[in-house]
Amino acid sequence: MHHVALIASDYERSKDFYIRILGLRILAEHWREARSSWKLDLAGEGGLQLELFSFPGAPPRPSRPEACGLRHLAFRVGDLDAERRRLEALGVELEPVRLDEFTGDRFCFFADPDGLPLELVELASPRSPSLVRA
Template structure:
C-alpha cells in the first residue's frame, strides 16, 4: 500500500447552518460543493482548506452524541497549522469563540491551543514557527 495523503476529514454536525457559518465565516474555509440529499434528509458541504485538503461537513437528523474530550477513544481532535498563533487566537476571540490559553509543546517548542466547533469537536491551532 502507498498512501499519498489524507484525502478528507468528515464531520457530522447537529445544526448544519450554525456549523456551516462557523467553518466558512469564522474559520475561513472555502465552500466547494453543497448538496441536499432528500433520501437521507442530509446536507453535505465540501470545504477547502487553503486550496488543498478537504473537509466534508454532514448533517443528519438527530445524530447521536459522541464523547469529544481528548481522552475519549476515537478521533482526538482536528488540527490546523497557522503562521501566527497569537493573531489567530485574537481573531477567534473577536468572533466570540472561547479559546484555551496558548501553550508550548515541550517536545517541539511550538505554540498551540484548542477551541471547539459548535458541537464541541476539539480543534487545535498549531503554530508553524
C-alpha cells in the same frame, strides 16, 4: 490525507462556523433527499478538505475526557497570536497557549459548535502549508 468528515447537530450553525469563523471555502453543497441530509465540501489553504454532513437524530459523540477515536482536528496558522485575536473578536473561546515540549510548536485548543476539539498550531519550523488563513 484527503479529507475529514464531520456530522453537525445544527448544519447552518456549523456551516457558518467553518466558513465565516475559520475561513474555509465552499467547494460544493448538496441536499441528499434519500437521507434528508446536507453534504458540504469545504477546503482550506493546504488542500485538505472537510466534509460537513447533517443527519436527523444523529447521536452525540463523547469527546472529553480523552475518549477513544478522533482526538482533535489541528489547523496550522502562521501567527498564533493574531489568529487568537481574530477568533476571540468573533466570540470564540480559546484555551491558553501551550508549548509542545518535543517540537517547540505553540498551540491552543478551542471547540466547534458541537464541542469537537479543534487546535490552532504555529509550527516552530515550517513542515506543511496552512489550512486556515492566518
